[in-house]
Amino acid sequence: MKREKIIIPQILHDQMVEHGRMALPYEACGMLSGNRQEVMSIWPLQNEWKSDRRFFVSKQVVEQTIQKANDLGEQILAIYHTHPSTEPKPSHYDIKNHLDKNIKMVIVSYKANTPTVKWYRIMNDYYQECYVSIKSS
Ligand SMILES: [Zn+2]
Numbered sequence: 001m002k003r004e005k006i007i008i009p010q011i012l013h014d015q016m017v018e019h020g021r022m023a024l025p026y027e028a029c030g031m032l033s034g035n036r037q038e039v040m041s042i043w044p045l046q047n048e049w050k051s052d053r054r055f056f057v058s059k060q061v062v063e064q065t066i067q068k069a070n071d072l073g074e075q076i077l078a079i080y081h082t083h084p085s086t087e088p089k090p091s092h093y094d095i096k097n098h099l100d101k102n103i104k105m106v107i108v109s110y111k112a113n114t115p116t117v118k119w120y121r122i123m124n125d126y127y128q129e130c131y132v133s134i135k136s137s
Pocket residue numbers: 081082083089090091094107
């Protein structure tokens with residue numbers, strides 16, 4: 001299957017990595033919205049579980065965020081979460097609880113000194129990495 005390509009401005013990419021860093025040692029999460037394959041807004045959310053292995057956001061918060069993005073004429077393109085001390089690979093739990101197949105999963109890992117960011121397309125019990133281009137503004 002053809003790999004999908006995503007474009008994200010450098011400033012939003014950095015903001016996401018920074019949000020995750022501030023939340024350490026817990027997992028952080030948030031949403032990215034935009035048009036087609038280009039990210040235009042970031043929505044940092046609260047991990048309601050304060051855990052280093054899981055994240056949880058209530059349905060109400062998810063719906064409000066979708067609405068706020070829609071109000072700007074944008075769609076939710078991805079949900080991001082962090083892995084404070086493990087590889088940037090989706091866990092079984094991540095895949096099982098992924099909201100929607102049309103929404104990408106972004107994982108930011110702080111396992112190494114330099115954070116790693118990976119984008120995935122989730123298809124039932126299978127996932128595929130996406131190409132990401134970081135656009136300097
Ligand atoms: Zn995870």
